[in-house]
Amino acid sequence: MHFPPNFVWGVATSAFQIEGASAEDGKGPSIWDTFCRQPGVIADGSNGDIGCDHYHRWEADLDMIAGLGVDAYRFSVSWPRVRPTGSGDWNEAGLAFYERLVDGLLARGIQPYLTLNHWDLPDALQAGGGWANRDTVARFVEYALGLHARLGDRVVSIATHNEPWVMAHLGHDAGVFAPGIKNRRTAIQVSHHLLLSHGLALQALRAAGSKARLGIVLNLSPMHAATDSAADRAKMTLEDGQLLRWYLDPLFKASYPQDVLEQLGDDAPTVEAGDMAHIATAMDFMGVNYYSRSVVSAGEPWDVNSSGREITDMGWEVYPEGLTELLVRLHRDYPVPPLFVTENGGAFKDELVDGRVHDEGRTRYIAEHIEAVAEAMRQGVNMGGYMVWSLMDNFEWASGYEKRFGIVHVDYASQQRTLKDSARWYQHFLQQQKQQGG
Numbered sequence: 411m412h413f414p415p416n417f418v419w420g421v422a423t424s425a426f427q428i429e430g431a432s433a434e435d436g437k438g439p440s441i442w443d444t445f446c447r448q449p450g451v452i453a454d455g456s457n458g459d460i461g462c463d464h465y466h467r468w469e470a471d472l473d474m475i476a477g478l479g480v481d482a483y484r485f486s487v488s489w490p491r492v493r494p495t496g497s498g499d500w501n502e503a504g505l506a507f508y509e510r511l512v513d514g515l516l517a518r519g520i521q522p523y524l525t526l527n528h529w530d531l532p533d534a535l536q537a538g539g540g541w542a543n544r545d546t547v548a549r550f551v552e553y554a555l556g557l558h559a560r561l562g563d564r565v566v567s568i569a570t571h572n573e574p575w576v577m578a579h580l581g582h583d584a585g586v587f588a589p590g591i592k593n594r595r596t597a598i599q600v601s602h603h604l605l606l607s608h609g610l611a612l613q614a615l616r617a618a619g620s621k622a623r624l625g626i627v628l629n630l631s632p633m634h635a636a637t638d639s640a641a642d643r644a645k646m647t648l649e650d651g652q653l654l655r656w657y658l659d660p661l662f663k664a665s666y667p668q669d670v671l672e673q674l675g676d677d678a679p680t681v682e683a684g685d686m687a688h689i690a691t692a693m694d695f696m697g698v699n700y701y702s703r704s705v706v707s708a709g710e711p712w713d714v715n716s717s718g719r720e721i722t723d724m725g726w727e728v729y730p731e732g733l734t735e736l737l738v739r740l741h742r743d744y745p746v747p748p749l750f751v752t753e754n755g756g757a758f759k760d761e762l763v764d765g766r767v768h769d770e771g772r773t774r775y776i777a778e779h780i781e782a783v784a785e786a787m788r789q790g791v792n793m794g795g796y797m798v799w800s801l802m803d804n805f806e807w808a809s810g811y812e813k814r815f816g817i818v819h820v821d822y823a824s825q826q827r828t829l830k831d832s833a834r835w836y837q838h839f840l841q842q843q844k845q846q847g848g
Contacts, residue, residue: 418795438494
């Protein structure tokens with residue numbers, strides 16, 4: 411495999427999953443801090459109070475990132491760390507932390523890729539309705555501008571939201587993620603406000619003179635029907651509409667898909683005049699987070715074990731050709747800007763033995779998905795980069811610390827970091843790319 415010299419290779423994390431220091435230096439609580447306190451919602455009863463202690467260990471972590479040989483580091487800012495209540499006073503200590511982080515990346519020759527919202531909404535805003543309240547849209551634009559004022563001259567890329575479907579559906583419909591609400595109408599309104607805040611933030615950042623590439627990150631999967639039955643194909647079309655077209659159509663066509671609106675009925679979102687045009691504000695890039703395909707059945711749920719494929723510790727099928735299929739479809743069906751794979755990786759049951767982690771499954775997973783990106787490029791897709799999820803093991807949301815996605819092993823008791831075989835493979839692969847001029 412050979413990639414062009416300007417192709418960006420990176421690793422990714424998010425603030426709540428790694429930083430810890432949940433109540434230090436003026437940080438306010440996020441909806442995830444509050445959600446973790448609810449009995450039974452986190453598989454191992456844990457929380458993000460310490461995480462990977464990255465807040466205190468960031469310098470050594472940046473050295474570790476630099477040692478991998480990557481071009482870029484995708485990270486998120488904790489909104490309640492820099493503006494504890496989501497409005498009002500800013501927290502200088504929190505802003506200073508991210509300035510040190512960005513400056514530390516640049517000093518090591520690593521491009522900072524900033525994500526504004528990776529799910530950790532300030533809890534004070536949730537008390538006022540959170541993303542279901544249109545006022546939060548305005549607060550998010552203020553937040554984007556405040557960070558731009560401090561970091562905008564140094565970051566290469568700014569993504570508004572990470573996976574709005576997760577925030578809307580898992581957080582407000584299924585209720586298994588923060589803030590734990592179970593109401594479809596609320597979830598749909600949340601999805602609209604997230605998209606609206608994205609478009610308005612892009613406009614505000616450009617008006618403020620932002621030189622960073624601006625975009626959004628979506629979690630996407632190709633949809634396959636479990637059988638060729640009419641019922642399965644109809645269910646597949648609907649789920650494709652809910653996961654993919656519900657976000658892609660507004661962003662690129664300034665409209666919601668009609669079939670999904672009809673299915674929603676009275677749960678369809680309240681949309682004000684001009685909203686859709688704002689949402690469709692042109693982007694400089696779009697991030698794609700891909701882990702597996704979705705197989706849809708109108709009857710009994712499809713048995714992932716029937717595929718004959720390797721299954722990750724999350725119970726997800728390893729299906730790399732789905733990434734090629736997805737990227738080609740985006741290129742074919744929408745006027746997309748350059749695409750970045752902003753998350754891709756697998757959770758596996760790792761064991762640290764004699765100072766090594768032999769994670770053959772993860773190494774194979776990453777290699778096969780990089781090849782899937784190369785195949786998409788051969789089919790004409792404009793790809794800007796690829797980022798492994800995740801740099802290191804961390805707090806995996808409702809799974810707690812039970813699932814390990816990292817290419818770096820973390821011993822949570824000692825906070826010792828150990829490069830897994832997958833990290834060593836990635837390091838070697840990147841060395842080869844540079845030797846080949848890619």
